Each structure stands twice: as structure tokens, then as C-alpha cells.
Amino acid sequence: MxxxxxxxxxxxxxxxxxxxxxxxxxRGLRYLFCYKELVNVLNSEIDKVNIQQGRVSRKSDEERSDGKVIEDHVLRWQTEVKEMQDSAREFSKKYQSRASWTCFKCLPIPKPVSRFRLGREAVLKAKKATELIISGRDLLANEIAHLPPTDNLPKADAAFQDFRSRKGVYHKLWEMLVAEDSLILGIYGMPGVGKTRMMEQIWQEAMEKKIFQKVARANVGNEKLDVLKLQNQIAGHLNCHFKSQDNMESRAAQLKNCLINGGKILLIFDDVWSEIPLDYIIGTSFGESSTSKGSKILLTSRRQDLCLRNKCTHPVQITTLRDEEAWDLFQDSVGTSHIDSLPDETLAKEVCARCAGLPLLICAVGKALQFMSYHVWKDALQKLEKGKIDGIDSQVYACVKLSIDRLQDDAKLCLFLCSLFPEDADIDIRKLIQFAIGSQSQLIPDGQSTIPAMVDVLTKASLLLECRQNHITKLHDIIRDVARSAAFKDPTYAILHVRCGSQFPDNAGYRTTKLLWLDVERDDIRFPEDLVCTNLKSLWLHCNNHVQRFSGDFFGMFVNLEFLMLQNVHFLSEQFSLQPLDKLKMLIFDSCDIRETNNSLFPKYLKTLCIWACDLPSPLDLPNLKNLRELDVQQKLPVIMVPGAISSLSSLEEFHIPNGFSFLDDANDITLIMDEISKLTRLTSLKIFFSNFEACQGISIFFTLLKYDISVNCEGYHEALSDMTKMIKLHDVKVKTSDKAIQSLVERAEKVEVVSTDVDLGSICNSNKKAFADLRDLEIRLCHNVEYIARISQDEIQQNRQLRTSFSKLTNLTIRSCLTMKYLFCKSVAKCLGQLQILEVDECPAMEVIIMNEDPSDGEIIDFHKLKTLDLRKLWSLKSFCRGKKEMHSGSTDNSVTSSAQFQPLFDGMVSFTPNCLLCSIYI
Known part of the structure; x- marks a missing residue:
């Protein structure tokens, strides 16, 4: 059929x-009869998703800490995981709360439809979870973040002031910028008139209006033209990576192609003092529009003829301010109320007139005379009528000199030291501190604390420029020139600057000089045989990477040196030694090449040795420097050391090597590193990186440290201007309960960051009621074994009231992604948080309250009178800000954005905040 x-x-x-x-x-029968098994499979897949999500979160946090931007597809994956976790949580609640499948009391009959739906839903969710697991593995196997694009905008130190008298100049310059025929533009004018600030405004507006794809700036200056330096500056803005580091022709050809292929580019040469050889720098003379491809060059110079010599056909002049504009700016700088307090406003106007309509001087003089008496103003006017320096207008010189004369001695010396740095240099305050201590220790007895304060004074006086990085400052070229002139003329400081070729120039001031800055422009300078600088204690030798053998009687000339800073010096001889300088106390190598040297290079009686960004021998060997008190090694990578080199420094008190050190054959052996450090019995200050902390058991040296910046498995803080002296960062560290070394460092620290670490702050608090008395900044991330930060009874706090109270100095508190944390503090500890300014809690799903009130009878309101920022996000279980222990597991949670009108129910009237706490973001 x-x-x-x-x-x-x-x-x-x-x-x-x-x-x-x-x-x-x-399939339907499987849904119906195997639904429990399917639910178990789903739970297993969800656990795997959670593990994968934790790994991706940790990697994302690490990338964010490095300043990178997380890729969009990674963020989408994390969002999908969050939605899956929420969906699985709801499914679990539905499964756990399902009704008994009994239709008749005596005859149990399962509900097939309900069973079928549960089984099918479990399978679908498990399938989605499996897909997320697989895609999560793919994410971890590839890059999940990228460095943010640079904004390519100027870092102006002050807002641009649109003076009426300069509108026409700006408009003319802008028209030439957007026109096709003008390839090279120029701005010229007196020093301090505002050329650089107008250039920066042109730069910013051109980028905002997308006139150019990129802007590259190079600072030329009045020193010897350094082609390699200019090429490096241009390449840095264009993200161009040179294949050669010293071949000018090859680099110029590469820059030429970069300019041609990069679209429209504005190339800025600031502070031009001579004709610029464009062919040597960028590989083209920029003379034809066909080769420029729409790109342009903008010059700033003090002289019109220099603009013309650099092929700028129509340079634009910036003139001084009109009288009324200068007076308005002067009033803003001094303060109208202070001018009104003078018996005669005419005096203030005469002082303003002496500033010659130059914005830089108006601001500097105005700030110098703030809060001063009438007699000081009269004296200032007389000083402004004097003064002269070659290349600078006498009025300009007098104005700057007045501002310098009004400084305190420490601030004045700090400015003089800053003026010795190369033109347009980024002055690293960490280096300035060492320079101040070493070169003028008798005038700055405590440079470590004085220098940052003096930098702040000078910045507020408009004598130093503000920079975005807190450890960097800069100096305007006019201020530098006048400060140098004043420093070289003042016998109190006896500072001398000498620029020389292969022969040491004659100068009558050598024998009385205390600090000599020697700028060498040729290889192997020869020092005179019969010259002894008996008073010279400090020498700064800058060689611009020239090879030096120190021919002649170098050691006889500088026999009394106590401080020596060698910058950009290239040593070729292994036999060369500085040991004849037996009075030398501080030695600094800055950007030097000492690969060909050995341990005989270092003088035996040094007290301070600094090695910054140098090419080092591998391994680095240090002699037995028995007098060495401070060793500071600032390198990008861990330094390869000879075993025993560190431990032989028996008198060492300060050891700063932020990126750590290792040994040639045992790079990962932390035990050997700890063994070296443990022998430094006099050590009181330590900055170092460890790859792990497993071998620190029994290391007693950690208990006696007075200052430390220790990072484990992550980059450290290394903050130059921070007033915090005890800081620790722990990433992915497994800590034994008996490990008292880490506990000692954590409980005494002023700044603590723990990530994916099982350090239990609560147990530290319980074992030592005086712990965290100095803590000011605390960040906890991805710590999943922590239920709370601290719980101390009111009685115990009262007992310690006469001592320092735990967390009483806490200013910033950040908690992120701690899955098991239920609350932060008990109420008795929260009452001590009077200094708290920032509180951020994010993604802690188990947190039910912020502050747990263990005593229901305690109705005292907690006053956070200094809190400025409150940020609570993704706290899905949060019921109240402050609640009793018995109430923690009851109540409901509103998972929506909380508006200001809803604040009161969350806070229950148990806490109060300052009226200035306006930046509250609460998402629960």
C-alpha cells in the first residue's frame, strides 16, 4: 500500500x-517533566556568567585606571549581562514562590501549562547565558579599551580677554587663516603683549570650527636651534612615531609625508628668534600650495623682520592695550576695593601707566601690590622708573623686577632656580625640590615642604604659569629673562650662567660664584688647569646629549663641590669616575647615558643619589656607599640590579624606586627583593612597586616606616605635591590573617586603595581601635568578602576620645562593585565622619543601609556638615540611609531614580547635610 x-x-x-x-x-515533554533539571542548568550558566562578568569588570577597571576608554561593544555586553542577571533574579523568585501544583487535596495533579512555561523559559535564558559566556571570553581575549583621543587644544594658563582694541587684529588674522592664498602667518609684538595667548585662542577656535584636522605646536626660543627637539614636539601633536631617533633628514621626510597625508594641519612655531630651516625640520619649505594641501604655518615673534625672513608676507602686530583697557585690567588684578582704600587713585593710575599696557605686567604688578599700604605703592612707583636689561624694554624690566623684589626670600630663590631651567621647559617640581635642597640648602633648609608652597605663591603672583598637572610648572620667557638677570646680579645668591663650546670661557666671577649653571654646546669640553672655584658648592652641567670625558682639570676646578647635577650627559668611558669629588653630598643624573660606566662612577661619600630617566647599565651596580641617606631612581621600567647592591647601603633612610627593581636571572623572585629591603634597618621612607606581597611575612622594616608609597600589582600614587606621606595600593592581593606587615601599612595610611583584595578593614578595626586615625582617602573595589568597613561601639570610641579617633580625618570614600557589602559603618563610627566631603557607592547589590544603627534608642541625627558630593548608584537592596539592625531585612526598595522630593523617606530624618551638597546623584 x-x-x-x-x-x-x-x-x-x-x-x-x-x-x-x-x-x-x-521538547515539550522535556519542558514538562524535566523543568527542575533545566532550572539547575540555568543556575549553573548564570554562575558562569557572573564569573565572566567579574573578570570583564576587573579588566575594565584596570583599563579605566590607565586612562583608557572602554569599547562600546564591551559596554553593550555588560548591559546585556546586567539585564540577564535581573531577568534571572526575577525568574528565580517566580520559581521559588511557585504555588503548589495541586488541584484536589487528595489527588495531586501537576499543572502542565505552568511546568511547560517554566521549563521553556529556563532553556531560553540558559541559551542566552551561554552566548554571553562565549562572547565574554572573546572580549577577554582581545583589547577591550583604547586610549582617548587627545583634544589637540592649547593648555592656556588664563582665559582669553577680548579687548576692543584687538578685535580688528584678530579678525584680520582669522581671515588670512581661512583664506587659501596665505600659507605662512605671523604675529609679532612686544614681550608680554599677549602674542602667545592670541595664538592659543586662534588655535582653539580653529579646532572648534573644524578649520583644521590637527594643530601642531613647537616652541623655538632664543637658545641654539635644536632641530631634533622641534621635530619631536611636532611629531607629538601629530601622533607621528619616528623610525630614527637621531637622523634629521629621515625624520624630516617622515614629517613631510605626515603633513601631506594628514589633511589640513596648522603648524605653529612659537617665540621665533631666527630664520627657521623648514626643509631640515619638516622636509619642505612650505612655499607652494600644492605641497601644503591646505595646511598653514603660524609664527609668533617679537620682531616683524623675523616674520618676514620666515616668508610671512603680511605679519600682524599686536600693540599694547589702550589706557582704559589697561586700567580696567589693573583694577581687576588689584581689586577695586583695594584701590579705593588708597588716599589718591592717581598713584594707582601712575603705577598702571608704568606697566606699558602689557597684560602680563599689569597682572603681575597688580597682584604684587594687593593689600599693600600707600607707602609701598609710592616705593613701587619709584622702582618702576628704573631698570634695564638687553633685549627687554626698560619699562618691562622694571615692572617684572618690581614683582620679584616684592617676594619673600624663599619665593624669590625658588623663582631664580626655576629661571635656570631651559627655555619653555616643563619644570618638574619633584626635581625642583631636589635641586633646591642640594644647591641652596643653607637658604632652603626644608625644601621638601617649602618649594610646593613657594610655587603656589609664585603662581598666584602671575610669575609662574598654571599647568594641568599638579607637579609641573612653567615660566614665561620675560619672567625667566628678568629673573635670571636679577639672580646673576644679586651677590646673596652668587649664581652664574655660562654657555660654552669646547673651551671654558674666561669669566672673573668664577671664584666668587656659589652656583654655576654650565650649558655645554660641544663634545668634550676642556676645563682650565689653573682655575679653582673655591666658593663654588653647586654645579648644574647641561650637555644636550654631547659626549663628555671631562678633559683638563675638572676635579681641580670643582674640588669643593657639594652638589652636582648632570643633565643630558653621555659617558663613553668605563674608567671614568667622579670619586675625586670627595666633598660631594648630592649627585643627580637627569636623562644621562651611563650604560658604559661601572660602580666606580659614584663618589664614595654621597648622601643623596638621584637617577632620573637615564640609560642604565644592566644590571646596575652601586658601590658600598656607607654614607648614602637617600636613593631616588625614577625609571619607566623596573631597574635590573646587581644582587646585594641595595642591601649594602647600610645608612639608607629614604629609598624611592616607584617602578621597583629586580635581578637579571630572578626577575620574578619577590623573596630576593624583600631580603634586600629587610636589611635596610635605618629605612624610614619607601616608594616602591611589588609584583606581589607573598614574601613580606616577618619583614619588620614595614612597621617602622614613617613615609611610604607602596603599590602592589598596580601603578602607585607618586604624587609630587600631595601633603599625604603614607599611601598604599593593593590589587589582586591575597592576604593571610597573620600578615601583620600589610595590616600595619594599611591601618597607618592616609590613602588606601584595595581592588580584588581580601584585606578585611573590619577585622583590622576590631584588632586595633586606633587604626585608620590618619586615613583621608579610601577606595574599595571588587572586594567580595567585605560586609562592612568598620563597626566600633560607642563605649570603645569614648575610651579613645582622648586619642585620635578612627576615620575622623576621612575626606573621600569610594566603594564600587562589592557584592557582599551590606553597610559601610555603624552609627557610632559614622558620627566621627565630620570631615567627609565625597561619598560614592556604586553597584553593591547586597547593601541595605549606608549606616547601621545598632542602638535603636539612639535618635541622634548624624551631621555631614562638610559633605559636598553624595553619589549612590545601583544599590538594588537599599532601604534606608540609616536604619536599625532589626529593620535591615524588611521594607521595600524603589528601583527608580530618586528625585529631590523623595530624599526624606530615604534618609528617615536621621542624617543632615550641608546646604552646599548640591551634586547628589541617587540611583537605587
Missing amino acids: VGLSDIPVLGNFVDRISDATVEALF
């Missing part, structure tokens, strides 16, 4: 329908 399946075409169709029907039937 022939069936339907035997009919051609139709038979295949019938077979497919039959297979699909049978498959659907068995």
Missing part, C-alpha cells in the same frame, strides 16, 4: 513535518 511519504516531493514534505512534530513533542 502506498502512503503519503512514498509520493515524490510530497513525501519529503511529509517527512519533515513528521520530524518537526516529533521533535517539538519531545
Whole structure:
């Protein structure tokens, strides 16, 4: 008998329908009878998703800490995981709260529809979870973040002031910028008139209006033209990576192609003092529009003829301010109320007139005379009528000199030291501190604390420029020139600057000089045989990477040196040694090449040795420097050391090597590193990186440290201007309960960051009620074994009231992604948080309250009178800000954005905040 399946075409169709029907039937039966097994499979997949999500979150946090931007597809994956976790949580609640499947009391009959739906939903969710697991693995196997694009905007130190008298100049400059025929533009004018600030405004507006794709700036200056330096500055803005580091022609050709292929580019040469050899720098003379591809060059110079010599056909002059504009700016700088307090406003106007309409001087003089008496103003006017320096207008010089004369001695010396740095240099305050201590220790007895304060004074006086990085400052070229002139003329400081070629120039001031800055422009300078600088205690030798053998009687000339700073010096001789300088106390190598030297290079009686960004021998060997008190090694990578080199420094008190050190054959052996450090029995200050902390058991040296910046498995803080002296960062560290070394460092620190670490702050608090008395900044991330930060009874706090109270100095508190944390503090501890200014809690799903009130009878309101920022996000279980222990597991949670009108129910009237706490973001 022939069936339907035997009919051609139709038979295949019938077979497919039959297979699909049978498959659907068995799938449905599996949903119906195996739903519990399917739910278990789902739970297993969700656990795997959570593990994968934790790994991605940790990697994302690490990338964010490095300043990178997380890729969009990673953020989408994390959002999908969050939605999956929420959906699985709701499914679990539905499964756990399902009603008994009994229709009759005596005859249990399962509800097939409900069973079927649960089984099917479990399978679908498990399938989605599996897909997320697989895609999560793919994410971890590839890059999940990228460095943010640079904004390519100027870092102006002050807002641009649109003076009416300069609108026409700006408009003319802008028209030439957007026109096709003007390839090279120029701005010229007196020093301090505002050329650089107008250039920066042109730069910013051109980028905002997308006139150019990129802007590259190079600071030329009046020193010897350094082609390699200019090429590096241009390449840095264009993200161009040179294949050669010293071949000018090859680099110029590469820059030329970069300019041609990079679209429209504005190339800025600031502070031009001579004709610029464009062919040597960028590989093209920029003379034809066909080669420029719409790109342009903008010059700033003090002289019109220099603009013309650099092929700028129509340079634009910036003139001084009109009298009324200068007076308005002067009033803003001094303060109208202070001018009104003078018996005669005419005196203030005469002082303003002496500033010659130059914005830089108006601001500097105005700030110098703030809060001063009438007699000081009279004296200032007389000083402004004097003064002269070659290359600078006498009025300009007098104005700057007045501002310098009004400084305190420490601030004045700090400015003089800053003026010795190369033109347009980024002055690293960490280096300035060492320079101040070493070169003028008798005048700055405590440079470590004085220098940052003096930098702040000078910045507020408009004598130093503000920079975005807190450890960097800069100096305007006019201020630098006048400060140098004043420093070289003042016998109190006896500072001398000498620029020389291969022969040491004659100068009558060598014998009385105390600090000599020697700028060498040629290889192997020869020092005179019969010259002894008896008073010279400090020498700064800058060689611009020239090879030096120190021919002649170098050691005889500088026999009394106590401080020596060698910058950009290239040593070729292994036999060369500085040991004849037996009075030398501080030695600094800055950007030097000492690869060809050995340990005989270092003088035996040094007290301070600094090695910054140098090319080092591998391994680095240090002699037995028995008098060495401070060793500061600032390198990008861990330094390869000779075993025993560190431990031999028996008198060492300060050891700063932020990126750590290792050994040639045992790079990962932390035990050897700890063994070296443990022998430094006099150590009181330590900055270091450790790859792990497993071998620190029994290291007693950690208990006696007075200052430390220790990072484990992560980059450290290394904050130059921070007033915090005890800081620790722990990432992915497994800590034993008996590990008292880490506990000692954590409980005494002023700044603590723990990430994916099982350090239990609560147990530290319980074992030592005086712990965290100095803590000011605390960040906890991805710590999943922490239920709370601290719980101390009111009685215990009262007992310690006469001492320092735990967390009483806490200013910033950040908690992120701690899955098991239920609250932060008990109420008795929260009452001590009077200094708290920032509180951020994010993604802690188990947190029910912020502050747990263990005493229901305690109705005292907690006053956070200094809190400025309150940020609570993704706290899905949060019921109240402050609540009793018995109430923590009751109540409901509103998972919506909380508006200001809803604040009161959350806070229950148990806390109060300052009226200035306006930046509250609460998402629960």
C-alpha cells in the first residue's frame, strides 16, 4: 500500500513535518517533566556568567585606571549581562514562590501549562547565558579599551580677554587663516603683549570650527636651534612615531609625508628668534600650495623682520592695550576695593601707566601690590622708573623686577632656580625640590615642604604659569629673562650662567660664584688647569646629549663641590669616575647615558643619589656607599640590579624606586627583593612597586616606616605635591590573617586603595581601635568578602576620645562593585565622619543601609556638615540611609531614580547635610 511519504516531493514534505512534530513533542515533554533539571542548568550558566562578568569588570577597571576608554561593544555586553542577571533574579523568585501544583487535596495533579512555561523559559535564558559566556571570553581575549583621543587644544594658563582694541587684529588674522592664498602667518609684538595667548585662542577656535584636522605646536626660543627637539614636539601633536631617533633628514621626510597625508594641519612655531630651516625640520619649505594641501604655518615673534625672513608676507602686530583697557585690567588684578582704600587713585593710575599696557605686567604688578599700604605703592612707583636689561624694554624690566623684589626670600630663590631651567621647559617640581635642597640648602633648609608652597605663591603672583598637572610648572620667557638677570646680579645668591663650546670661557666671577649653571654646546669640553672655584658648592652641567670625558682639570676646578647635577650627559668611558669629588653630598643624573660606566662612577661619600630617566647599565651596580641617606631612581621600567647592591647601603633612610627593581636571572623572585629591603634597618621612607606581597611575612622594616608609597600589582600614587606621606595600593592581593606587615601599612595610611583584595578593614578595626586615625582617602573595589568597613561601639570610641579617633580625618570614600557589602559603618563610627566631603557607592547589590544603627534608642541625627558630593548608584537592596539592625531585612526598595522630593523617606530624618551638597546623584 502506498502512503503519503512514498509520493515524490510530497513525501519529503511529509517527512519533515513528521520530524518537526516529533521533535517539538519531545521538547515539550522535556519542558514538562524535566523543568527542575533545566532550572539547575540555568543556575549553573548564570554562575558562569557572573564569573565572566567579574573578570570583564576587573579588566575594565584596570583599563579605566590607565586612562583608557572602554569599547562600546564591551559596554553593550555588560548591559546585556546586567539585564540577564535581573531577568534571572526575577525568574528565580517566580520559581521559588511557585504555588503548589495541586488541584484536589487528595489527588495531586501537576499543572502542565505552568511546568511547560517554566521549563521553556529556563532553556531560553540558559541559551542566552551561554552566548554571553562565549562572547565574554572573546572580549577577554582581545583589547577591550583604547586610549582617548587627545583634544589637540592649547593648555592656556588664563582665559582669553577680548579687548576692543584687538578685535580688528584678530579678525584680520582669522581671515588670512581661512583664506587659501596665505600659507605662512605671523604675529609679532612686544614681550608680554599677549602674542602667545592670541595664538592659543586662534588655535582653539580653529579646532572648534573644524578649520583644521590637527594643530601642531613647537616652541623655538632664543637658545641654539635644536632641530631634533622641534621635530619631536611636532611629531607629538601629530601622533607621528619616528623610525630614527637621531637622523634629521629621515625624520624630516617622515614629517613631510605626515603633513601631506594628514589633511589640513596648522603648524605653529612659537617665540621665533631666527630664520627657521623648514626643509631640515619638516622636509619642505612650505612655499607652494600644492605641497601644503591646505595646511598653514603660524609664527609668533617679537620682531616683524623675523616674520618676514620666515616668508610671512603680511605679519600682524599686536600693540599694547589702550589706557582704559589697561586700567580696567589693573583694577581687576588689584581689586577695586583695594584701590579705593588708597588716599589718591592717581598713584594707582601712575603705577598702571608704568606697566606699558602689557597684560602680563599689569597682572603681575597688580597682584604684587594687593593689600599693600600707600607707602609701598609710592616705593613701587619709584622702582618702576628704573631698570634695564638687553633685549627687554626698560619699562618691562622694571615692572617684572618690581614683582620679584616684592617676594619673600624663599619665593624669590625658588623663582631664580626655576629661571635656570631651559627655555619653555616643563619644570618638574619633584626635581625642583631636589635641586633646591642640594644647591641652596643653607637658604632652603626644608625644601621638601617649602618649594610646593613657594610655587603656589609664585603662581598666584602671575610669575609662574598654571599647568594641568599638579607637579609641573612653567615660566614665561620675560619672567625667566628678568629673573635670571636679577639672580646673576644679586651677590646673596652668587649664581652664574655660562654657555660654552669646547673651551671654558674666561669669566672673573668664577671664584666668587656659589652656583654655576654650565650649558655645554660641544663634545668634550676642556676645563682650565689653573682655575679653582673655591666658593663654588653647586654645579648644574647641561650637555644636550654631547659626549663628555671631562678633559683638563675638572676635579681641580670643582674640588669643593657639594652638589652636582648632570643633565643630558653621555659617558663613553668605563674608567671614568667622579670619586675625586670627595666633598660631594648630592649627585643627580637627569636623562644621562651611563650604560658604559661601572660602580666606580659614584663618589664614595654621597648622601643623596638621584637617577632620573637615564640609560642604565644592566644590571646596575652601586658601590658600598656607607654614607648614602637617600636613593631616588625614577625609571619607566623596573631597574635590573646587581644582587646585594641595595642591601649594602647600610645608612639608607629614604629609598624611592616607584617602578621597583629586580635581578637579571630572578626577575620574578619577590623573596630576593624583600631580603634586600629587610636589611635596610635605618629605612624610614619607601616608594616602591611589588609584583606581589607573598614574601613580606616577618619583614619588620614595614612597621617602622614613617613615609611610604607602596603599590602592589598596580601603578602607585607618586604624587609630587600631595601633603599625604603614607599611601598604599593593593590589587589582586591575597592576604593571610597573620600578615601583620600589610595590616600595619594599611591601618597607618592616609590613602588606601584595595581592588580584588581580601584585606578585611573590619577585622583590622576590631584588632586595633586606633587604626585608620590618619586615613583621608579610601577606595574599595571588587572586594567580595567585605560586609562592612568598620563597626566600633560607642563605649570603645569614648575610651579613645582622648586619642585620635578612627576615620575622623576621612575626606573621600569610594566603594564600587562589592557584592557582599551590606553597610559601610555603624552609627557610632559614622558620627566621627565630620570631615567627609565625597561619598560614592556604586553597584553593591547586597547593601541595605549606608549606616547601621545598632542602638535603636539612639535618635541622634548624624551631621555631614562638610559633605559636598553624595553619589549612590545601583544599590538594588537599599532601604534606608540609616536604619536599625532589626529593620535591615524588611521594607521595600524603589528601583527608580530618586528625585529631590523623595530624599526624606530615604534618609528617615536621621542624617543632615550641608546646604552646599548640591551634586547628589541617587540611583537605587
